[in-house]
Amino acid sequence: MLFVSIEIDVKGVSKSYGKTKVLQGINLQIQPGQIYGLIGPSGSGKTTLVKLIVGIDSADEGQVEVFGKSMPNLELLQDIGYMAQADALYLELTGYENLAFFASLYPMKKTELTKRIAYAAELVKLTGELKKKVAAYSGGMKRRLSLAIALVHDPQILILDEPTVGIDPELRLSIWNELMHLKNEHQKTILITTHVMDEAEKCDIVAMVRSGALLKSGSPADLKAAYGVRQLEEVFLQAGREQP
Numbered sequence: 001m002l003f004v005s006i007e008i009d010v011k012g013v014s015k016s017y018g019k020t021k022v023l024q025g026i027n028l029q030i031q032p033g034q035i036y037g038l039i040g041p042s043g044s045g046k047t048t049l050v051k052l053i054v055g056i057d058s059a060d061e062g063q064v065e066v067f068g069k070s071m072p073n074l075e076l077l078q079d080i081g082y083m084a085q086a087d088a089l090y091l092e093l094t095g096y097e098n099l100a101f102f103a104s105l106y107p108m109k110k111t112e113l114t115k116r117i118a119y120a121a122e123l124v125k126l127t128g129e130l131k132k133k134v135a136a137y138s139g140g141m142k143r144r145l146s147l148a149i150a151l152v153h154d155p156q157i158l159i160l161d162e163p164t165v166g167i168d169p170e171l172r173l174s175i176w177n178e179l180m181h182l183k184n185e186h187q188k189t190i191l192i193t194t195h196v197m198d199e200a201e202k203c204d205i206v207a208m209v210r211s212g213a214l215l216k217s218g219s220p221a222d223l224k225a226a227y228g229v230r231q232l233e234e235v236f237l238q239a240g241r242e243q244p
């Protein structure tokens, strides 16, 4: 029997805010070493779903398991790197001080900490800017620093909520190359939300979210073949029309 391990398992999850049902009956499974993309229009529920997976909010119905453990679970903090949509940075501190602060929340030796900060800063091309106060950073630089913070403690799972918004195309490409490297060379699992179809194309599995429900999921190639189309965007439009 083929055994497929599951790192993130979302089972029948629903969530409401007040009377508004924001997620309904979501099921998804993410395997180790996958890049899994959530794509959908603004307000479709991607961030809400991501928050349930990270464990900073809890579902009304259903369950989220990460490494077989029910979320939220403080034990798993070390294993998950989360980059929220809104940057949570200390503006009066420098880039370096921000990285050092977040890294210090995890058990790490001083030498390891210094190495990880250098690696994370280089990854997002901020090495030369680390001495500046974050208040003087541009929007894109803040996004890049948030990404560096998400991976500074070397987590197995990276959960990135629209990580490339406000980032120029060249750096966007280099960040994607690095995400591919993290997946291919270090078997990291990456869950990413995006509005951008060409980013969705780079994911192993794409799940299309609309109005709090998962329309379709699969590899970009399989999804396009199933609909007989050449663009992922067309899959999304057709899948949306099929909805009752």
Ligand SMILES: Nc1ncnc2c1ncn2[C@@H]1O[C@H](COP(=O)(O)OP(=O)(O)OP(=O)(O)O)[C@@H](O)[C@H]1O
Pocket: 017, 022, 040, 041, 042, 043, 044, 045, 046, 047, 048, 049, 085
């Ligand atoms: N804390 C909250 N209280 C009330 N409503 C909320 C809350 N958080 C989200 N919502 C609502 O839930 C719905 C889904 O929001 P969510 O942020 O998950 O969407 P999204 O797909 O991530 O959108 P975007 O791509 O714009 O980030 C929206 O209608 C939003 O207004």
